[in-house]
Amino acid sequence: MIFGYARVSTKDQNLDSQLDALQKAGCEKIFMEKESGAKDDRPERQRMLDQLRAGDTVIVYKLDRFSRSMIDLIQKAEELRQRDIAFVSLTDGIATNTPTGKMQFNVFAAFAEFQRDIIRENTKAGLAAARARGRTGGRKQKLTPKQEKEIHTLYAKGDISVTQIATAYSVHRNTIYNIVGKKNKK
Structure with missing residues (x-):
């Protein structure tokens, strides 16, 4: 048909x-x-x-x-x-x-395969150049290492809730759990 x-x-x-x-x-x-x-x-x-x-x-x-x-x-x-x-x-x-x-x-x-390969090569080169200059991909960290340490200390004390810690640092509760979990894995 x-x-x-x-x-x-x-x-x-x-x-x-x-x-x-x-x-x-x-x-x-x-x-x-x-x-x-x-x-x-x-x-x-x-x-x-x-x-x-x-x-x-x-x-x-x-x-x-x-x-x-x-x-x-x-x-x-x-x-x-x-x-x-x-x-x-x-x-x-x-x-x-x-x-x-x-x-x-x-x-x-x-030609399409060539185009895909060129795009892939250019992407790898761009990422390598960024890494060489100390830049990495992803979102910029909202909290400093010092703030993360403070959060871990507050959480470990247990005097205030995760919601209160999150509100004090203007982050989501999941961020607090991620920070505490990351610290515990080390």
Whole structure:
């Protein structure tokens, strides 16, 4: 079966040109969506993907109508390939059921993997540079080591409640329990 998928980003935009092209391409069932390209959640696309069977074909008007990023596109195309489902983009001239289309997607996949590797490398380098300068990730500590020692002493005495200690230091009760638990583990 030949499925079509059409999407526009806003409620004001019109699906007509995509629908005309998909019908002309022979789509037997067309799923339509008016969702922002930035959203991951595309219920109609997911409904279509759930209905696909081996031997089916998915046709889109343009690649960016189907997917929000190159990485997402490659992942979805790979899922379709593994399920023996062809993928066609009309305006981009890509059809994974042809040798040329398969090659194009393999090139895209290589670029997507390269992009992921570069991002990973840059992230590691940035974290290493920050550590070398004495900075670590995460939230800045709200309490000083001196304050933590005071809290541990107050808690150990047992004269005031955890709620009162938390209020005095402007922290949550869980913070007090974390400090006391951390001290006891040492």
